Amino acid sequence: MHNFSYSRAGNVAEAIREKTATSGAMFIAGGTNLLDLMKIDVLTPRHLIDITHLDLNKIEDLEDGGLRLGALVTNAGTAYHPAVTTRYPLLSQAILAGASAQLRNMATDGGNLLQRTRCPYFYDLATPCNKRQPGTGCSALKGYNRDHAVLGTSDHCIATNPSDMGVALLALDARVNVSGPAGERTIPMAEFHRLPGDTPHLDHNLQADEIITSIDLPAHGFTQHYTYLKVRDRRSYAFALVSVAAALDLDGDVIREARVALGGVAHKPWRLPAAEALLVGQPARREHFGPAAAALLSGARGFGYNDFKIELAQRAVVRALSLAAHLAPES
Secondary structure: OOOOEEEEOOOHHHHHHHHHHOOOEEEEOOOOOHHHHHHOOOOOOOEEEEOOOOOOOOEEEOOOOOEEEEOOOEHHHHHOOHHHHHHOHHHHHHHHOOOOHHHHHHOEHHHHHHOOOOOHHHHOOOOOEOOOOOOOOEOOOOOOOOOOOOEOOEOOEOOOOOOOHHHHHHHOOOEEEEEEOOEEEEEEHHHHEOOOOOOOOOOEOOOOOOEEEEEEEOOOOOOOEEEEEEEOOOOOOOOOOEEEEEEEEEEOOEEEEEEEEEEOOEOOOEEOHHHHHOOOOOEOOHHHHHHHHHHHOOOOOOOOOOOHHHHHHHHHHHHHHHHHHOOOOOO
């Protein structure tokens, strides 16, 4: 680990000013991902700005009936909060499917959205990685790529986004509130993360001197018909091979609205409204879920070891929608 300096910000404006004025500075909150990357010199910030004492650790009701999650609320604090478990159970379920209890007690909601890929080549300084060092190449393209992306890939990167929380937030149409020198702005969850393209080192659309302040959930939380299905090599403490956040709004057995988001298959949580539209007006039956699953995976491409993910993802979508339709949220 390289030497670095440290300071503690007293408020959001102070944190932004210091980040803007200090070369090589990074924010640190729970540090569950950042510190790991610093220990192996994948990230080498010159200065850490501690933001854990900022007033961003509350969960509050919004006037429109939605809910605001402070960026510094822990993942555990969110997953077990009564307003989340009763009004947004899909989000609670997704968070509890990720990491360990110890990590959820430290990791923050804002930090969860900013965590880096778990691609082994990104973590290995001895191998080329465009995400770690642009222009050096992607070792995963012809390497062992069983865990890698099959959607939205490029010749520069096939890494996946590791967040479970982000998949549920995408399905729920969440919005990310950020603040920077130019003021405050809101980024729809669908636009927060980026596909790799030719800039795989850029994971999201947050500017370098901006800070996440909160995450807003809309009023409609799909409290009746939902599930978060996570397919992984072992039941706990493992990242998803494929995950599905599925939510349905039913009129009897007819689908009025559908949300389906995928994790573990792309550089960002993946959702395709056109695929969801195929479900609207249809009875919530298994035979109608297959075409939507196929549409969601349209354009998928495997790279050898991860070819199986395409069929696995389609089967997982059908399974998740079936669970959601039949009031069986536990996968």
